[in-house]
């Protein structure tokens with residue numbers, strides 16, 4: 343049974359009116375806020391240099407609420423081509439109905455990005471780092487460009503959450519809390535970091551749309567915070583080791599891992615392109631034993647996500663993503679064991695041809 347409340351009660355008329363009019367601080371209904379939510383936000387805000395953080399009931403609701411809060415009819419947004427599918431859908435399917443247009447661009451090329459800026463461009467939307475290609479856009483240069491044109495920089499930081507501080511470069515940093523923070527709990531959550539002067543409208547949007555996290559889930563996620571740094575370290579250790587090992591395999595054409603060259607460990611997501619043809623990719627995936635097959639990541643277990651099992655090849659190529667891309671998530675598993683598994687799956691696959 344939940345122990346927390348949804349309505350909160352008052353001592354008298356004056357107190358109630360003062361809180362509901364917004365003249366004094368207080369809780370009145372969990373969709374608007376709760377002590378558990380405030381406690382999680384107070385703890386989370388320490389993780390980055392932003393003034394404020396608001397917690398939502400999923401990463402997607404954090405992203406959607408932010409976009410609905412800051413964009414207006416007539417606005418134009420420049421969006422990184424290779425972003426999380428559901429986030430892309432907001433720009434493709436929902437915002438156009440409100441007169442908000444998006445262009446999907448290759449953000450690794452600053453000149454190309456600048457060439458796409460229109461008089462009514464309002465924001466640049468990024469993913470740092472991209473959860474598919476694991477590339478990190480040059481946020482410093484993009485910030486300078488945005489300042490020159492008076493644009494907002496909004497980014498999904500889910501895949502680098504807890505590993506890097508982005509506050510000097512971003513106006514809004516959204517993250518899923520369902521991944522690294524939730525770990526193995528199975529909880530969903532999201533958060534948006536921003537400055538004090540931007541928080542009020544976003545808070546009203548959250549309360550109105552009802553994208554607030556429930557008090558019990560806030561409490562459970564807050565309980566995950568103390569172990570986060572240590573889990574991050576274990577996961578990164580596996581991730582970097584696995585990425586380094588993959589590089590040595592003949593069947594691998596390309597390995598994608600942030601900062602692989604300077605051997606800095608950043609999380610457990612590792613993407614790779616294999617020299618497969620015909621049905622080899624399918625056979626290889628089906629031959630893996632140590633990885634669960636599916637989407638998502640962030641807990642202790644290894645997961646493999648073949649991109650073509652999630653998106654059609656023509657969709658991937660329009661995003662500039664090779665259809666053979668396979669995303670691995672190592673969890674906290676031993677990198678050598680995972681590499682052995684990849685090798686045995688490759689051996690079996692090759693022997694079939």
Ligand SMILES: *Cc1c(COP(=O)(O)O)cnc(C)c1O
Pocket residue numbers: 400401402403426429469473498500501517518519520521530531532
């Ligand atoms: C999972 C994910 C999201 C969405 O988060 P949910 O909590 O599942 O709604 C957004 N962006 C990225 C990069 C993700 O991996």
